[in-house]
Amino acid sequence: MKTADFDFELPEELIAQEPILPRDHCRLLVIRRNSEEFEHKRFFEIKDFLRNNDLLVLNDSRVIPARLFGKKSTGAKVEVLLIEKLNDGIWKAIVKPGSKIKKGSTLIFNELSCKVIDHLPDSTRILEFCEPDAEERIRKIGKMPIPPYIRKYPENPELYQTVYSKIEGSVAAPTAGLHFTKELLTGLQDKGVNIAYITLHVGIGTFRPVKAEKIEEHKMHEEFFTISRETAKKIEETRAKGGRIIAVGTTVVRTLESVARSDGRVLPESGYTDIFIYPPYKFKAIDGLITNFHLPRSTLLMLVSAFAGKEKILKAYKEAVKEKYRFFSFGDACLIL
Template sequence: MKINEFDYYLPKELIAQEPPKKRGYSRLLVVDRKKKTFEEKIFNEIIEYLNPGDLIVFNNTKVIKARLYGKLPNGKKGEILLLRKIGENTWEALSRPAKKMKVGTVLKIDNYEIKICERKKEGIRIIQFLNSTDKEVIEKYGNIPLPPYIKNPEIKEADYQTIFAAKEGAVAAPTAGFHFTSELLEKIKAKGVKIGFLTLHCSLGTFRPIKTENIEEHQMYYEDYEISEELVKSVEEVKKENKRVIACGTTVVRALESQMKEFGKLIPGYYSTNLFIYPPFKFQIIDALITNFHLPKSTLLLLVCAFADKELIFRAYQYAIERKFYFYSFGDAMLII
């Protein structure tokens, strides 16, 4: 399949530049795969589509202040985007300007030093914090790594976290979770719907564009995830009762479906995945999906097209554009049932 088959035109004014004034009040487009119909709702009304005994699985990763600015040996500005911790004070990262970030280069942030230790494929560097801990530098000088399409400088750190963000490590937010409030979660539980959590630290695998013409040639970056024994039991119980497992976000889909593809069942523990989901794909766990509207030609859009149907999803996107839904991280949501 060619990547251009997954392109679409989005007017710039529909790219949300800030979160809604109140969480839970985004718009929701409900896409029914069997009926091939669309319904417009306010996000809080999602509860109408949830049944007692269903299980919603959330990603409880927490975004770290992964973007660091410093000075290169020539006195000019340099930038590092942390991707994935691979050792004590050692990370995989992206850097700018890439040509100046040669092996051995030291980026200085005040009196703190970060060394480029190794250059890998796809522009990735191995970097090490030399005279301090990574945590100290991140907390003191780090910036929330907002996507490049968000130009609003007023975004606060709390705006780019879910309310259940608990385990630090992500460098991009699991944005489908933005729409949930504590109040909505309590109403969902009161209806008899179960709540579960896993952790997948969103990184380059989530947001790197597909650069190959043929989809099958794209290589996903590994992302770390953790599944608890409690979640495994919840999923198994729900499946036995013929109820639904509803994923809140594409990262939840990738974590759970990675387990099934690799082991044929869910096994508690800490893993990493580079699973690339694109049509056709056999889903073994997920029965419904809560997600935002994604970038053209992105791995996230391909996953959504695999879960539903490419023609149906593209009709839904066109419907959303015509009705001026907001797209991307701070945009409106879609529930695919």
């Protein structure tokens, strides 16, 4: 299948630059896999589409202040994006300007410093931070790594975190969850909808377009995930009661589908996944999906196309453009059932 099959025209003015407040007042496009009709709602109305004994599965990963600005020991300016913690004080990172930062270089960020201890084949670097309290200092001086299509850094960076974010490790937000408020989640639980959490730390490659001409030639990046015993048990109990598993975001889909058995069972597990889901694909673990509107030619668009059908998704995106829905991280949402 060709990557070009997942392209579409998107007016630049539809790329959301800031979130809607309250969070749950963004728009919601409801897509049913067994119907050609679309429904236009507000996100807080999602309660009308979820049922008693359904299970919402959320990603509780929290975005780290991973962007650092500093200088080399020579005084030249540098920029670092931390993309994965490998050990205490040891990080995998993207550095700019890449061609100028060699193995052995010392980088200085205010009162924090690190040494480049390796230069990997994919042009990333391994950094070793020298201070014992490096992580605390990173939190103080680091900036949230906002996507490049958002031109202005948000006055309140917490708006780029979900209200249930807990475990630090992502370099991009699991954006489908940005629409939930604590009040909406409480209201859903009062209705009998259950909540469970997985953790998948979103990596830098998640939102990058696929550059290979054929999608089968694209290599996915790895991301670390954890599924707890409690969540695995809730999924099993939901299945037994006839409830539906509703994934909040493509990160949850990739996590659950990475470990699901052929009968749909999900067992507790931690590890790395590089699963690439594109049409045709038989889903084992989920019955519904809440997600944002994704970039053309992206692996995320391919995943939702696998779930709902490529023609239906491209038709839905055409409808969303016509109705001036807001796209990408701070944009509106879809519910696919």
